[in-house]
Amino acid sequence: MEEGDDLETLGEQLYNVIHPKHADAAGKLTGMLLELPGSTLSQMLQDEAMLSGALEKALRALDAPQDPSGKSSYKEEEDSVSSDSLGDQLFALVDLYNTGCSRKITGMLLEQQKEVILNLLSDSTLLEEQVKLALKTLKEQNVEETDVSDSSDADDTERLGERLYSLVEKMDPGHANNITGMLLEMTPATLPQLLTDRNLLEVAVRKAQAALETLRPPFKNT
Missing domain, CATH: 1.10.1900.10 (c-terminal domain of poly(a) binding protein)
Structure with a gap:
């Protein structure tokens, strides 16, 4: 019962976020995303880049030709990855x-x-x-759990940083260092997705660029 209530709450929250941008398909998109695990949905509601990537996949699934049985769902789109x-x-x-x-x-x-x-x-x-x-x-x-996390996580973060930097540099070479540093502050689960999903990365870079813009001191002409 509680799980059903949680799913209904997540559905309402997702719909409220999706509707302003995709009013005509908000209901269908919400239903497709609700096929994912609740933990993933909760993370999406807190991570705009992750949600944008999931919505794009769902939209592609909606646009894809239906099979003979008449079914075309987000889960089928996921099956093809x-x-x-x-x-x-x-x-x-x-x-x-x-x-x-x-x-x-x-x-x-x-x-x-x-x-x-x-x-x-x-x-x-x-x-x-x-x-x-x-x-x-x-x-x-x-x-040993500590051996796995302490040694490999630091190495993994360094490798992720190098790969992220090479991608970010192509988008904004002048601010690649700052933007990469900001992206590395995201959750460890999100970072690998940035490397495999170009759309997610572009959204994250734009958010970092906007943050840098607000932090930049006003130019004074002396």
């Missing part, structure tokens, strides 16, 4: 559990069949069970 994209989505959800072993657990889960992975993306209960099982397996293998 590459394995790399599935890995990014799965990591984003696994990382919410703060196990300290997000990358190792994601890698273990990605060894399963694609249909199983898609079920994990849409069923938060099933995902939680799989995460706990994978974490238990890692502990039995004597994998």
